[in-house]
Amino acid sequence: MFSLGDLYQQVIIDHTKAPRNFGKLEPCNHDAEGYNPLCGDQLHVYLQVNDEQIIEDITFEGQGCSISTASASLMTEALKGKSLSAFQGLFDAFHAMATADMDDKPNEEVLGKLAVLAGVKEFPSRIKCATLCWHTVKSAMENAAQSARTE
Numbered sequence: 001m002f003s004l005g006d007l008y009q010q011v012i013i014d015h016t017k018a019p020r021n022f023g024k025l026e027p028c029n030h031d032a033e034g035y036n037p038l039c040g041d042q043l044h045v046y047l048q049v050n051d052e053q054i055i056e057d058i059t060f061e062g063q064g065c066s067i068s069t070a071s072a073s074l075m076t077e078a079l080k081g082k083s084l085s086a087f088q089g090l091f092d093a094f095h096a097m098a099t100a101d102m103d104d105k106p107n108e109e110v111l112g113k114l115a116v117l118a119g120v121k122e123f124p125s126r127i128k129c130a131t132l133c134w135h136t137v138k139s140a141m142e143n144a145a146q147s148a149r150t151e
């Protein structure tokens, strides 16, 4: 019988086995490392952002559990070609989904395929695995703003 839960699981397994946009990005003008000590997940994200504040390309490298890898893979697909303000909207929606009450439906209109990760809220210890990549992109953008200020 078809179940939505199985479909979600298949997407996560698929992205874990064959992560999209995996590897170093060259050239790239923003990057950052993220680490989740609770699980041992390590990520490095690379972004190429153009003058119009559009994420032209985004990749990641690292080692982590299936949730952190699938989340980073899905995130890179979702963010490629998006503006930085769209990133902020997705960041907020993803964070809200991961920390929402069990009964709350994810905002699929905003999240699209990222909604497959809504199941992590059943496992509080895995929420940081799913949100690590988003925090890493955020810090990549903030680091850039900082170095731009000191120049």
Ligand code: ZN
Residues within 6 Å of the ligand: 036, 039, 040, 041, 064, 065, 066, 067, 068, 129
């Ligand atoms: Zn993890």
